[in-house]
Amino acid sequence: RRAIKADYMSANARQLQAVYKYQRTVLNAFTEVVNRINKVENYGKSVEIKMQQLAALEESVDVATKLFQNARAEYVEVLLAQRDLQDAKVVLIETKQQQLAAIVNTYQALGGGGVIPTYDYGRVTISDEQYVPPMIEENVPPMLDESVPPKPEEK
Structure with missing residues (x-):
């Protein structure tokens, strides 16, 4: 009788451990x-x-160009304004890339999706279309790698 009670208590303890582990995983x-x-x-x-910063820098380039055309500024100032604008464009592109990567990571964290995510000015929305993952074609040639000789073609 004590063995049955011990087995019962042990099973209850394992069940509680499983419940707590599940709750921790969900959390x-x-x-x-x-x-x-x-x-x-x-x-x-x-x-x-x-x-917004990009728009301000575009205006800065316009102002610097007009000042140069009216002999109120040197051309170096126009070049510096253009450089700042180009740097801001690069930073914007990198930030958008990071944002899109974060969107992909979010869908992966949710289990890979199942619907097509769409992007609308900073908000992630879900379209009504069902997502169908692309099929990998077997006849697609592999990337060329100098360390791996190409496969001979079959005749």
Whole structure:
């Protein structure tokens, strides 16, 4: 009788451990998804700010060009304004790239999706279309790598 009671208590303990492990896993997954969604939203805000900065720098280039045309500034100032504009464009592109990577990571954290995500000015929305992953074609040639000799063609 004591053995049965001990087995019962042991089974209850294992069941509680499984429940706590499951709850911890769900909580960790939820936290991860929330963090990734916040990251996407933060990148969206950053993109908006960088676009405003880009507009201001475009205006700066226009002003520097007009000042140069009216002999009020040197051409170096125009070049510096253009350089700042180009640097801002690069930063904007990198930020958009990071945002899109964050969107992909968010969908992966959610289990890979199942629907097509669309991007609308910093907000992630879901379209009504079902996502069908692309099929890998078997006849696609591999990337050329000098360390790996090419496969002979079959006749």
